[in-house]
Amino acid sequence: MAGSITIFLDRCNGCTLCVKACPFDAIHMANKKAVIDMAKCTLCGACVEVCELNAIELKKDAGVKKDLSLYKDVWVFCEQKKGVIQSISFELLGEGRKLADKLGVKLCAVMLGSAVESRIAELAERGADKIYIADHPALQSFQDDPYTEVLVKLAEEYLPEIILCGATVIGRSLVSRVAVRLNAGLTADCTALDIAEKERLLLQTRPAFGGNIMAVIITPNHRPQMATVRHKVMKEAAIDKARKAEVIRKNYPDEVMKSRTRLVDIVAEIEETVNLAEADIVVSGGRGLGGPENFAMIRELAKTLNGAVGASRAAVDADWIPYSHQVGQTGKTVVPKLYLACGISGQIQHLIGDEGRKVPDPRFQGE
Amino acid sequence: MPNTTDVRIDPVTNTLIREGVESVINPFDAYAIEEAVRLKERLGGKVTVLTMGPPQAETALKEALSLGCDEAVLLSDRKFAGSDTWATSYTLAAAIRKLGGFDAILCGKQASDGDTAQVGPGISTHLDxxxxxxxxxxxxxxxxxxxxxRMTEEGYDSVETPLPCLFTVVKEINTPRLPSLKGLMKAKSAKITRWTADDLGAEPEALGLDGSPTRVINIFTPEPRKGGELLKGATADVAGELVELLKDIVM
Structure with a gap:
């Protein structure tokens, strides 16, 4: 039983509140009574909330209860590239600290890499109580198979109740696989995380439908509860040089490290030193610039401000600038404090690309 | 998926206006379809397009057929309702197994409504x-x-893989073609295979809401962004004013 939803027709007065509340357009009125189209209904319960007459009953089947109390601790998957811990990891350690404290459990950092021993202190300074390290030449750079295998093995042995991971290229590819293997719930791109303390549930808030609505998602009966978070959504953990952590070094046999894919080469393409996805200042150009030559002005301004160069889809489609600079729905999501849009009309698909922005963007119009 | 570029919020009720929103191909999937068709044109073989959704998703599948796909399969069943990415990838993987042998699976990097990017990797994991x-x-x-x-934050990785393999593709991979007249005619009369949960022989408890570890417990409309302030006047004055305003922002 997947659960069921029932309308008590004797209570329904045809007020249509549920019709308006349904995000999936699954309710219509027939003979002044609400009717639910089960082909569209996702049992989200939005209608139950608004019904003033308690005429809608939602039964969600709890399913088989696992012994969830065996699962403890908050894990943060700490991404490293060329041995450098990515800043998203520190942001997740900052958020993970709050969640671990609310649950009264340990905050653990998990790092996979090759010759990363020297990086352990950085993770301890950022608040990790415990650090799991898998150090092996096969883990030097991300490949799906060995990373998945190792993270699954670690989680199966130590049973974390929460795993946080950056919504990066690596993170999204990795934890999507890990979640399927562990039969765990995974929520992408969370913008807020909290704990329902009584139930020990992770409350995951994320945008849906291109940010038009927000959804709060839980994983009631599966562990671990897994979530990804984008760059700059959470605040970096402060550095405390005095902090020490317990370190657990794990070695696995060679078959765990096997990869069906092979990394041939790593190519860096972005010209400027500032990573667009993480930049505090972004200067973007669009079709209004009139031609590719005018991107020189955008580049100059970005360089002066120590910012990154962005572009609209129109400018990329016109081949004025490589796709790696595109901001928006089909490009990158940026989270700057200041976004300067030049020659960009501001279509919704472009605006979606800077959801996390803290201040309004000055948009230059006219000359 | 519903066409998200058409999503509008009713300002009175704060809900999505879905009336008249057609079922369209997820923009990212258009690149996957184009790449699959190009591979077929170069190497031969057959392209099967597969989706899970309500009956109206047939429109999107017909569009895919008009773009050069050979066969289309729609997974549609009330038992699939409420699927999260775990159950969705399980269901799609079950259908791919039923289809038989394949060399490559192409997916868009993510859907533009859910944006999770989890279904592609989920399918490859279920299929191992x-x-x-x-x-x-x-x-x-x-x-x-x-x-x-493979695109990365800094550039790209060059990766070698054996087949069969699952690829999720980004926009840069190609420029999708427009449907040809011949394609449109073919798609119009094409028959779309429809499979239900029973056809897949899947574990019922792994489907739909039952098979989904996650639950949506609340949906709300985010506070609308406050409107900006438009500075008007001579460029030099406005620029000065703007600089003053920006000074207040601690970078």
Missing amino acids: IPQVTYVKKIAEISAAGALVE
Whole structure:
């Protein structure tokens, strides 16, 4: 039983509140009574909330209860590239600290890499109580198979109740696989995380439908509860040089490290030193610039401000600038404090690309 | 998926206006379809397009057929309702198994409504095949394997993989074609295979809401962004004013 939803027709007065509340357009009125189209209904319960007459009953089947109390601790998957811990990891350690404290459990950092021993202190300074390290030449750079295998093995042995991971290229590819293997719930791109303390549930808030609505998602009966978070959504953990952590070094046999894919080469393409996805200042150009030559002005301004160069889809489609600079729905999501849009009309698909922005963007119009 | 570029919020009720929103191909999937058709044109073979959704998703599948796909399968069943990415990838993987042998599975990097990017990797995991995500170029491909470029935050990785493999692709990989007249005619009369949960022989408890570890417990409309302030006047004055305003922002 997947659960069921029932309308008590004797209570329904045809007020249509549920019709308006349904995000999936699954309710219509027939003979002044609400009717639910089960082909569209996702049992989200939005209608139950608004019904003033308690005429809608939602039964969600709890399913088989696992012994969830065996699962403890908050894990943060700490991404490293060329041995450098990515800043998203520190942001997740900052958020993970709050969640671990609310649950009264340990905050653990998990790092996979090759010759990363020297990086352990950085993770301890950022608040990790415990650090799991898998150090092996096969883990030097991300490949799906060995990373998945190792993270699954670690989680199966130590049973974390929460795993946080950056919504990066690596993170999204990795934890999507890990979640399927562990039969765990995974929520992408969370913008807020909290704990329902009584139930020990992770409350995951994320945008849906291109940010038009927000959804709060839980994983009631599966562990671990897994979530990804984008760059700059959470605040970096402060550095405390005095902090020490317990370190657990794990070695696995060679078959765990096997990869069906092979990394041939790593190519860096972005010209400027500032990573667009993480930049505090972004200067973007669009079709209004009139031609590719005018991107020189955008580049100059970005360089002066120590910012990154962005572009609209129109400018990329016109081949004025490589796709790696595109901001928006089909490009990158940026989270700057200041976004300067030049020659960009501001279509919704472009605006979606800077959801996390803290201040309004000055948009230059006219000359 | 519903066409998200058409999503509008009713200002009175704060809900989505879905009336008249057609079922369209997820923009990212258009690149996957184009790449699959190009591979077929180069190497031969057959492209099957597969989706899970309500009956009206047939429109999107017909569009895919008009773009050069050979066969289309729609997974549609009330038992699939409420699927999260776990159950969705399980269901799609079950259908792919039923379809039989394949050399490559192509997916868009993510859907533009859910944006999770989790279903592609989920499918490859259920099928236990290798994957390369965020592919921006298939440089070489043969029966033995493929050499592809996978987009990263800094540039790209060159990755070698055996086949069968699952690829999720990004926009940069190609420019999708428009449907040809011949394609449109073919699609119009094409028959779309419809499979239900029973056809898949899948574990019922792994489908739909039952098979979904996650639950949506609340949906709300985010506070609308406050409108900006428009500075008007001579460029020099406005620039000065703006500089003053920006000074207040601690970078």
